Amino acid sequence: MPETTHPYQPAIPLQQRLKPYAFAVALGVLTIFHAVGFWGLLFSGEPEKFQRLTPMNLILTNVLLFSFHRRWNAAFLLFALVIVSAGFFAEVVGIHTGLLFGDYAYGESLGIKVLDVPLLIGLNWLMLVYTSGHLVNMIDMHWLIRAVVAALLMVGLDFFLEPVAMAFDFWDWQGGHIPWTNYLGWLGLAFLFQVYFQKAPIYKENRLAPYVYLVQAVFFISIWTLL
Incomplete structure (x- = not known):
C-alpha cells in the first residue's frame, strides 16, 4: 500500500519569510520619504507643511538605519549615548x-528644543557619524585615515546642508553668512567622533548605513543646486 502521509513541515514564521525583502523595503521607504520631502520643500507651494515633518523624517531614517544594526551590546549603547550627548552639548x-x-x-x-537646541540634534550627530564611518569602512585603509576621510565626508555633507538649513528654518547664522569656523569646528568634532x-x-556591518549617507547627500545636494 503506498504511503499516503507526509512528514510534518512547520510553517515558516512571517517575519522569517519577509526577511529577504527587508533591505529593499527599507531602502525604498527611505528613498520615497526623501523624494517626497524634496518635492514638498521646493515644488509643493507649501514648504512650511513639509518643514514641520522634518523631525518625523529624521526619526524614521534612524529607525530604519538602526533596525539593521546587530549586537546591541553595552559597547554600542555606550557609543550611541556618548555621541548623542556630546553632539547635543557641543x-x-x-x-x-x-x-x-x-x-x-x-x-x-x-522640533522640541532644550537649552535652545532641538533634542533631535544629538540623534542627527549619531546618524552622521555612524553612516559615514560605515561608508569609509568599505575601503581597505588604516583606521586613522578612515577617521580623517569620514570626518571630511561629514564636513562635505554639511557644506551643502548649511544653505538648505537657512532656507527652511532649521537654523540661521548671524548676518546670514556661514563662517569658516563652522566647518573647522565640524571637522575637529567629527574627527574625534x-x-x-x-x-x-x-x-560595524550595517548594510543600510552607506545608503543612508548617500540618500542624505543626494537630497541636500539636489536642493542646494536649486536654491
Missing part, C-alpha cells in the same frame, strides 16, 4: 557662546 555650547561653530540659532523646523567609532568594539 551645540548647546555653540549656541550660547559662539565657540566651536560660530554665531547661529535654531529655528522651529527641527570618528576616532571613537573606529576604535570602539562595536559591530
Whole structure:
C-alpha cells in the first residue's frame, strides 16, 4: 500500500519569510520619504507643511538605519549615548557662546528644543557619524585615515546642508553668512567622533548605513543646486 502521509513541515514564521525583502523595503521607504520631502520643500507651494515633518523624517531614517544594526551590546549603547550627548552639548555650547561653530540659532523646523537646541540634534550627530564611518569602512585603509576621510565626508555633507538649513528654518547664522569656523569646528568634532567609532568594539556591518549617507547627500545636494 503506498504511503499516503507526509512528514510534518512547520510553517515558516512571517517575519522569517519577509526577511529577504527587508533591505529593499527599507531602502525604498527611505528613498520615497526623501523624494517626497524634496518635492514638498521646493515644488509643493507649501514648504512650511513639509518643514514641520522634518523631525518625523529624521526619526524614521534612524529607525530604519538602526533596525539593521546587530549586537546591541553595552559597547554600542555606550557609543550611541556618548555621541548623542556630546553632539547635543557641543551645540548647546555653540549656541550660547559662539565657540566651536560660530554665531547661529535654531529655528522651529527641527522640533522640541532644550537649552535652545532641538533634542533631535544629538540623534542627527549619531546618524552622521555612524553612516559615514560605515561608508569609509568599505575601503581597505588604516583606521586613522578612515577617521580623517569620514570626518571630511561629514564636513562635505554639511557644506551643502548649511544653505538648505537657512532656507527652511532649521537654523540661521548671524548676518546670514556661514563662517569658516563652522566647518573647522565640524571637522575637529567629527574627527574625534570618528576616532571613537573606529576604535570602539562595536559591530560595524550595517548594510543600510552607506545608503543612508548617500540618500542624505543626494537630497541636500539636489536642493542646494536649486536654491
